[in-house]
Amino acid sequence: MAECRITANETLLEIRNVSRQFGGLTAVDDVSTTVKRGEIRGIIGPNGAGKTTLFNLITGELRPGSGKVLLNGEDITSLSPHVICQKGLGRTFQLTFVFPEMTVLESVWVGLYSRKKHRWDLFFSKAERSKDVMEEAIEICQLVGLEDRIYERASNLSYGDQKVLEIAMALSTGPSILLLDEPMQGVGPKEADNMVELIEKLSKRMSILLIEHDMDIILRLCHNLTVLSFGKVIAEGTCSEVGMNKEVQRIYIGEEM
């Protein structure tokens, strides 16, 4: 895995005035934000604020109507998702996306293999024979804590473990930044705790952009926050700065109480 050294204040991902409309609805409206190396940035906001759409715009699944996305200073706005992934951007999905019929080890292996330059071995080598790749796959399983279950089929894992497996798969592509879409959604409190620890561990190696609803988790993990509402950035800054923001208080506290 590519160890990325944490150098302060170096921008890794920059989102510049990105907008996207669906028919008459502006789902993401002129959003700008940055993620620095080693930073964990949280994206919060009420349902339908455009958080997942923003992820889809960054990862190339959707094309922005206007604006730019830069990774390491390079414009990735019009690239395909698989190219963006090869450039070091990994993601997980809100709904769990694993390969149900594959084992944990195989799933991670698929991600690792995508980094290889393949030629004829694509057709004729035996997948299991590439020792170095297999060892790396096991390493990743150890890192996320799935080492006891590497021969288990993904469909037999608990929901929480499937979420962890998704992160392992995203890691296998060697990302320098990881986009996590509600990794704690629907998992138990203990599993959520493990997930928080895992994300903390990962943040030492890569930047993380995190969508999450649970404020406790956000406050524990994130260095900085971006608050979206109706597609617009309404506040940005450290957790305490954002907490003081009137608009944010109105949305979060005003409506909930």
Added chain:
Amino acid sequence: MTHRRTFALGSLAVFAVLGLLLPSGIRSLVIQIMIFSVFAMGYDVSLGFTNQCSLGHSIFFGAGAYGAILTIMHLKAGPVLSLFAGLGAGFFFAIVLGIVCVRLSEAYFVIVTAIISAVFHLLAMDLTWLTGGDDGLSATIPPISLGFAKLSLYNPLVNYYFVLLFLALSYLFLERVIKAPLGKIFIAIRENEKRTQFLGYNVLGYKLIAFVISASLGGLSGALYALTLRYASADYFSFYWSVLPVVWCLVGGLGTLAGPWIGVAIMSLFQYYVSAWFTYYLLLFGILVLIVLKVSRKGILGYLLAKGAK
């Protein structure tokens, strides 16, 4: 996975022995089963491994058959060369079609491939100067010269083992591909296309590779069929030949390579024996398909393998 392999190699061995034992009538039926098995196994790469439900495989079967017959008629090619011409014809049409079709999502893929195959059927019917239309083209198949001996496909035993050889080669090739990284990527695409894309794979490219492999075997099968019957007709492009491989694969078991052989065998035997006393035998076969799928969605071999794993 090893059970699957045992089944396939076992079946090949059984085929090899049967060739010597069977009376000539049944032997030609088994030849047909082996030819269709190549087609079915190829189709499995498309539907069973990458989830591309094509209804256009009659194009590749037909192109393979004509590729073989036309090279023999006009270029005086030998049987082996004509087989590769058939395979190449399938390969060529698959690339042209695949580039258009693989980007279509599921239902659209099914519909567009079906429509294109209908167009090919009409073309084959109309271009009588090339295809002979409905009457088809007959050819005299030259013997295979091995240097020390000449083998004629008119000898049923030679024909039998010739077909068996290519069934075995196709199987070994596919088994290799499925075990190789490519096969794992195919399975990943089947399991979750979007996730595979976000793992850094050009999913459309890999789907095209699967489609082309699948179609090339369709072409090979068409060529074997044409060489065995010494005949190709526009009928090979008809919708019937597009639906057959779907049925074979569903009955035999998707994603098992050799499973579709069971589907082919059952359907061929059914046709051979039941059609003799009941005209509407396909109706009965339809019921049989429903029963198989009711018991297990994985088809016969898929069901047995799942049982064996427990």
